[in-house]
Amino acid sequence: MREKKVQSGYNFAFLDEQSKKEIRRRMLKAVAIPGYQVPFASRELPIARGWGTGGLQLTMSLIGPEDILKVIDQGSDDVVNAVNIRKLLVLTTGVRTTEDTREATLIQTRHRIPEEPLEDWQILVFQVPYPEPLRRVEPSEVKTREMHAEADYSRLWVYLYEDIVRWGEITIGAQYPVMVNGRYVMDPSPIPRWDVPRLNMAETLYLFGAGREKRIYAVPPHTRVEPLQFTDYPFRVEDFRCKQCALCGSVDTYLDEIIDDTTGARRYICSDTAYCAKRRRLKEEAGENA
Amino acid sequence: MKEMWDISWFDPVYSSQRVFRQLLDCMARPGKIAELRGGEGESGDFLYVVALALTLMDEETTFATLGPGWEEFVSFCKFYTGSRPAAPEQADFVFIDGDRPGPELIQVRRGNLLFPDQGATVICRVNAIYPGAFQSAGEGIVLRLRGPGVPGERELTVAGLARENLACLEKLNSEFPLGVDTILVSVQGQLACIPRSSGMTWC
Numbered sequence: 001m002r003e004k005k006v007q008s009g010y011n012f013a014f015l016d017e018q019s020k021k022e023i024r025r026r027m028l029k030a031v032a033i034p035g036y037q038v039p040f041a042s043r044e045l046p047i048a049r050g051w052g053t054g055g056l057q058l059t060m061s062l063i064g065p066e067d068i069l070k071v072i073d074q075g076s077d078d079v080v081n082a083v084n085i086r087k088l089l090v091l092t093t094g095v096r097t098t099e100d101t102r103e104a105t106l107i108q109t110r111h112r113i114p115e116e117p118l119e120d121w122q123i124l125v126f127q128v129p130y131p132e133p134l135r136r137v138e139p140s141e142v143k144t145r146e147m148h149a150e151a152d153y154s155r156l157w158v159y160l161y162e163d164i165v166r167w168g169e170i171t172i173g174a175q176y177p178v179m180v181n182g183r184y185v186m187d188p189s190p191i192p193r194w195d196v197p198r199l200n201m202a203e204t205l206y207l208f209g210a211g212r213e214k215r216i217y218a219v220p221p222h223t224r225v226e227p228l229q230f231t232d233y234p235f236r237v238e239d240f241r242c243k244q245c246a247l248c249g250s251v252d253t254y255l256d257e258i259i260d261d262t263t264g265a266r267r268y269i270c271s272d273t274a275y276c277a278k279r280r281r282l283k284e285e286a287g288e289n290a
Numbered sequence: 291m292k293e294m295w296d297i298s299w300f301d302p303v304y305s306s307q308r309v310f311r312q313l314l315d316c317m318a319r320p321g322k323i324a325e326l327r328g329g330e331g332e333s334g335d336f337l338y339v340v341a342l343a344l345t346l347m348d349e350e351t352t353f354a355t356l357g358p359g360w361e362e363f364v365s366f367c368k369f370y371t372g373s374r375p376a377a378p379e380q381a382d383f384v385f386i387d388g389d390r391p392g393p394e395l396i397q398v399r400r401g402n403l404l405f406p407d408q409g410a411t412v413i414c415r416v417n418a419i420y421p422g423a424f425q426s427a428g429e430g431i432v433l434r435l436r437g438p439g440v441p442g443e444r445e446l447t448v449a450g451l452a453r454e455n456l457a458c459l460e461k462l463n464s465e466f467p468l469g470v471d472t473i474l475v476s477v478q479g480q481l482a483c484i485p486r487s488s489g490m491t492w493c
Contacts, residue, residue, distance in 0.1 A: 012304070012307075017302055017303060017306070020307075021306070021346065021347075022348075022350065024310045024314075025351075025411075027314060028313065028411070029407040029409075029471070030407075031314065031317045031318050032471040032485035032486055032487060033406055033467050033485075033486065033487065034487060036406060036407065036467060038407045039407075062310075064311065065304065120319075149402075149404050181437075181438050183466065183467065184467075205314070205315075205318045218318075220319070220438045220487075221319065221439055222438065222439055223439065224438075
């Protein structure tokens with residue numbers, strides 16, 4: 001889309017090579033132990049911790065001059081977090097960027113998986129605020145690590161059970177805990193439930209980076225990822241029946257609810273803005289040809 | 291053949307990035323084969339082992355070599371990567387010749403249940419790696435891998451890999467998540483990975 005001159009004075013992709021090396025070694029271990037949180041020495045970056053620095057450090061250690069980069073925040077390419085991360089990466093690498101999911105080799109995302117199918121030549125990097133799925137039942141890192149070591153997830157199951165007793169169903173929306181490869185319970189980052197089934201037996205490598213919490217984890221392709229559920233209370237995704245995107249008319253995408261400030265009217269639009277725009281463009285072209 | 295100590299061909303920024311992406315792709319898809327070989331089509335006894343060492347190792351890491359013939363490589367690594375030699379049971383990276391049975395391999399670090407990522411990475415030098423079951427030469431071992439990253443089952447044929455070493459790796463990885471992650475690299479520049487998450491049979 002744009003090609004800019006690389007800013008001199010920085011190493012390629014900002015991070016120094018020794019930092020990249022460490023992050024790369026951790027990434028390989030994360031891939032070899034699916035769902036396990038590998039500790040790493042999170043570096044200082046020109047953006048504050050908690051604003052996508054984990055994902056950014058993974059992207060910086062992955063990216064090469066041939067990559068085509070896409071950065072999204074909640075499905076949108078044009079939100080401030082995505083724009084700033086993209087700017088920093090372009091400034092220090094000069095790579096080509098795109099909004100088209102089907103064109104990108106490397107996608108950094110905050111809290112969404114793009115709607116269009118991802119393939120084996122693509123890598124999706126998630127920004128993770130809280131990597132520990134057991135944190136809601138246990139505040140101590142030492143204890144949660146022990147619980148993972150022993151595959152002792154009973155307290156999380158009790159939490160889910162109590163949720164059902166209290167509310168009639170599991171109330172966790174985004175950040176729904178999943179079991180990876182039958183061994184580790186993992187936090188899939190705050191993606192909506194809608195995206196959780198896309199993690200299971202995928203074609204693409206998923207990498208997760210938590211900068212403030214200093215953890216890296218991964219889901220390799222063709223890996224079992226199952227949301228925690230009870231047989232009588234099965235996992236379900238968000239319900240968009242009888243709703244469609246006000247812009248492109250889609251009925252099979254994850255929708256954001258927009259409330260009009262003055263009239264109070266509710267509208268729904270696609271959360272994946274690039275896909276929505278593509279659908280509208282295709283519709284227009286089809287209309288012209290008809 | 292290039293001399294081991296001539297590393298002018300290896301760019302610390304761009305070559306290591308390229309090698310790492312191939313490694314990551316192979317680690318995420320066990321048994322998939324990548325070609326490290328560049329346009330010049332070089333091969334060399336240590337060329338691609340050196341490329342992996344330059345990509346992964348620095349002064350924060352330790353390494354061990356099993357068996358004879360690695361002396362020059364050890365001094366190379368100390369000088370060019372800053373990595374320190376260590377005993378096999380302590381090293382982060384363990385280098386071994388695939389065709390030479392190395393009983394010391396069984397002592398390699400497997401990590402612990404709190405930190406299974408502390409298990410070592412085994413870099414195993416072999417003669418050649420081919421996709422699929424390809425046994426016409428009669429010298430290769432056919433490996434069948436299953437598990438995360440593999441749709442169903444993936445086969446590859448490795449020449450220059452002793453069954454004793456495979457048995458050792460299988461034993462090291464019998465208690466997931468404890469274990470070691472293996473990188474197979476051939477003298478011709480083919481690369482394949484066997485992470486600890488892979489189930490493995492061979493014939």
